[in-house]
Amino acid sequence: MAKQEDDFKKVISHAKEYGYVFQSSEIYDGLSAVYDYAQNGAELKKNIREYWWRAMVQLNDNIVGLDAAIFMHPTTWKASGHVDAFSDPLIDNKDSKKRYRADVLVEDYVAKIEGKIEKEVKKATKRFGEAFDKEQFLSTNQRVVDYQEKATTILKRLGKSLENEDLADVKKLIEELEIACPMSGSKNWTDVKQFNLMFGTKLGASTETAMDLYLRPETAQGIFVNFLNVQKTSRMKIPFGIAQTGKAFRNEIVARQFIFRMREFEQMEMQFFIKPGSQKEWYEHWKAHRLRWHLSLGMGEDNYRFHDHEKLAHYADAAADIEFRFPFGFKELEGIHSRTDFDLSKHQEFSGKKLQYFDTDENKNYVPYVVETSIGLDRMFLAVFSNSLQEEELENGTTRTVLKLPAVLAPTKAAVFPLVKKDGLPELAHEIIDDLKWDFNVLYDQKDAVGRRYRRQDANGTPFCITVDHQSLEDKTVTIRHRDTMEQQRVAISELKAIIHKEVDMKSWLMKMK
Numbered sequence: 356m357a358k359q360e361d362d363f364k365k366v367i368s369h370a371k372e373y374g375y376v377f378q379s380s381e382i383y384d385g386l387s388a389v390y391d392y393a394q395n396g397a398e399l400k401k402n403i404r405e406y407w408w409r410a411m412v413q414l415n416d417n418i419v420g421l422d423a424a425i426f427m428h429p430t431t432w433k434a435s436g437h438v439d440a441f442s443d444p445l446i447d448n449k450d451s452k453k454r455y456r457a458d459v460l461v462e463d464y465v466a467k468i469e470g471k472i473e474k475e476v477k478k479a480t481k482r483f484g485e486a487f488d489k490e491q492f493l494s495t496n497q498r499v500v501d502y503q504e505k506a507t508t509i510l511k512r513l514g515k516s517l518e519n520e521d522l523a524d525v526k527k528l529i530e531e532l533e534i535a536c537p538m539s540g541s542k543n544w545t546d547v548k549q550f551n552l553m554f555g556t557k558l559g560a561s562t563e564t565a566m567d568l569y570l571r572p573e574t575a576q577g578i579f580v581n582f583l584n585v586q587k588t589s590r591m592k593i594p595f596g597i598a599q600t601g602k603a604f605r606n607e608i609v610a611r612q613f614i615f616r617m618r619e620f621e622q623m624e625m626q627f628f629i630k631p632g633s634q635k636e637w638y639e640h641w642k643a644h645r646l647r648w649h650l651s652l653g654m655g656e657d658n659y660r661f662h663d664h665e666k667l668a669h670y671a672d673a674a675a676d677i678e679f680r681f682p683f684g685f686k687e688l689e690g691i692h693s694r695t696d697f698d699l700s701k702h703q704e705f706s707g708k709k710l711q712y713f714d715t716d717e718n719k720n721y722v723p724y725v726v727e728t729s730i731g732l733d734r735m736f737l738a739v740f741s742n743s744l745q746e747e748e749l750e751n752g753t754t755r756t757v758l759k760l761p762a763v764l765a766p767t768k769a770a771v772f773p774l775v776k777k778d779g780l781p782e783l784a785h786e787i788i789d790d791l792k793w794d795f796n797v798l799y800d801q802k803d804a805v806g807r808r809y810r811r812q813d814a815n816g817t818p819f820c821i822t823v824d825h826q827s828l829e830d831k832t833v834t835i836r837h838r839d840t841m842e843q844q845r846v847a848i849s850e851l852k853a854i855i856h857k858e859v860d861m862k863s864w865l866m867k868m869k
């Protein structure tokens with residue numbers, strides 16, 4: 356645990372030191388769970404968004420984009436169920452006065468059991484070497500089987516109590532498991548209560564006529580209320596999808612995990628409208644497809660797993676998370692939900708307007724079913740950033756800090772250095788930049804020895820460094836160094852564009868999804 360916390364602290368301080376993420380309004384001591392993206396962070400975030408958008412909208416001829424407003428008519432949130440049901444169960448510790456999400460306390464307890472299972476697996480892998488069969492071990496080792504059973508029983512009970520709104524049983528479960536406040540170790544808990552997560556605001560100039568509004572807690576509803584407008588104007592036939600990225604706001608009870616859980620964040624969502632009855636097939640399709648998108652970034656298959664929901668949201672008939680191995684363990688990165696016709700039917704009921712599709716093959720009208728994929732852009736940022744930050748032992752005994760961002764997402768693709776600040780080398784370096792900048796983000800650096808400049812760009816996540824020296828003036832060649840391998844090559848200046856392009860081109864990364 357201590358190592359995990361330490362690793363996570365390193366991620367947060369590196370994000371600040373290298374201009375990725377700052378605490379919001381830091382000069383006023385910050386605002387809890389609100390963050391600003393700095394010069395590098397804004398680029399990384401933009402590249403992740405673009406990678407998602409191209410995979411969704413550009414590569415699927417039956418998916419179109421949308422950019423709906425953050426403010427929506429307040430009835431939207433009555434229809435969607437958010438006014439009544441968008442809440443989390445909270446519990447306070449009477450001694451430490453700290454507030455927690457009751458379900459998260461139990462889930463963290465289960466995560467510890469899972470940690471024990473992982474430890475047993477690691478030990479056994481060492482013991483049995485090549486001959487180790489993980490599946491067999493998981494199903495036959497008595498200790499592991501017992502752990503697994505305990506974890507499943509706890510999660511099932513939690514799911515059932517939440518579904519039945521039996522908050523007293525959630526408290527009982529916390530007491531039975533003897534869960535203590537992580538801050539104080541106290542087990543002196545209040546009752547569990549529900550807490551609505553929507554932020555309210557007002558629209559209108561005078562107090563008498565002002566209308567109560569909510570900041571949207573998800574982008575999905577903007578898609579549902581526009582379903583028919585988009586379908587008609589694009590003349591899409593079912594099955595088809597509508598994708599959008601944008602801000603969402605949630606007054607989270609506990610927000611202590613940097614950009615993992617924020618009060619203002621960005622979502623990338625796609626709602627796929629289908630024929631009723633085909634939801635199982637499309638749900639499986641999108642689960643597999645979204646995992647392929649993640650894997651295309653090459654961040655390691657072992658770092659992802661599916662988690663099927665025990666407790667289904669009020670709108671869903673099936674739901675799974677794609678979980679990622681964050682510095683604090685496996686946690687939800689993306690959700691894939693089969694939402695039935697819940698949303699469109701509710702909007703139809705509350706608005707009095709028909710939200711139906713005329714299926715020419717079947718010659719009838721129906722309210723389509725929906726399968727949704729929903730990922731937090733900030734969470735994806737944290738997954739990419741934390742997974743990329745590595746300390747490497749070098750052959751000469753020193754270590755280097757390197758941010759091995761997938762090159763396609765890196766904020767700056769290349770840094771250009773003159774070996775010395777004279778003899779016309781800076782001028783040639785600038786000439787190279789003036790040519791490359793039309794295709795890529797590139798930067799110039801002439802400060803310190805070249806070795807230190809390399810280290811700086813390694814920590815910055817820049818995939819290439821290009822050094823201009825005296826030989827460059829004579830034969831128009833430079834040294835190009837690769838961030839991950841530290842390999843250096845002498846190449847013609849005229850080849851630079853093609854070399855960089857080959858590694859950072861979005862098309863070749865996206866093609867790995869095939």
Ligand code: ATP
Pocket residue numbers: 573605607614615616617618620621622687688689690729730731732733734735
């Ligand atoms: P959690 O269980 O972690 O609260 P959720 O199940 O409420 O998440 P969804 O409503 O399914 O999340 O939202 C879809 C995605 O939006 C999540 O998978 C996550 O990536 C992102 N997300 C949700 N809440 C936040 C938040 N407070 N900060 C950052 N990202 C978030």
